[in-house]
Amino acid sequence: MGIGPEDSIRLNGQVVNWDAENTEEISMSPDGIELYESQAYAVIEIAGQTIAFRSLPFEDGTIQIQPKSDMMGRTATAGGHANFGYSGYFKGYVYLDGKRKRLVDFWSLFPNGEHHYEAQKDKFATEAAIRAVIGQRAGTSVSKVKGGYAFDAKLTHETGRQRLASQMLLPQVNLADLTQSHSCLPSRANRTSGTASSG
Structure with a gap:
């Protein structure tokens, strides 16, 4: 059976923290808000600038x-x-x-x-x-x-x-070794009889 595309992942050497996010940000004209929102961007205005951003998946191998x-x-x-x-x-x-x-x-x-x-x-x-x-x-x-x-x-x-x-x-x-080591011990009956005869 051949190796499928998901049978291995090539590492890219990048390491990200657990709370890291991969986002794309674009400074844009207010006239383009409708266009960017239709492409799954969120649009906000900060300090007079209009910014469109969206979350992106991390690259394979990260x-x-x-x-x-x-x-x-x-x-x-x-x-x-x-x-x-x-x-x-x-x-x-x-x-x-x-x-x-x-x-x-x-x-x-x-x-x-x-x-x-x-x-x-x-x-x-x-x-x-x-x-x-x-x-x-x-x-x-x-x-x-x-x-x-x-x-x-x-x-x-x-x-x-x-x-x-x-x-x-x-x-x-x-x-197996544990069982073998215990097999060397005297049985309960032998230990009991030995104790009784010693009296």
Whole structure:
């Protein structure tokens, strides 16, 4: 089966904030108000100037980053301590045909957790680090996978979970090994009989 137009998205290296808007503004003559309004422009007058503007979708391949509170950040907010600054991280989305698509392995670009920030004052530096990393990937592509798009085309839900666990330094438990280790323990009956005979 061939690769369809939506199976991959070519990145343009641009990163925009979560609240960013892409607008087109045109300074115009009042005589053209009707024409611009018919083309889905909103028209306003500011300081004697007539301006037509409209929202435009972001270009395909633009990445939009969303700040999210991590567990410590949510705890600080819930406890009323947000004035001390709370921690979090950035999630990433990529645009295609004017719509946001989830980047399921966005975190994999930051092996040392560079997309995390310890306090709100650190967000700007974190954003700058993210922009630098994404800028270097201009011209590369993300591939369609289950749940969104990925930098690693071979990504599956299981491998993604394992990589995230390893980043968080969580041990990977093999159930077969766990079962085998428990099989070496004496049975309940043996332990009970051993205790009774020792009396």
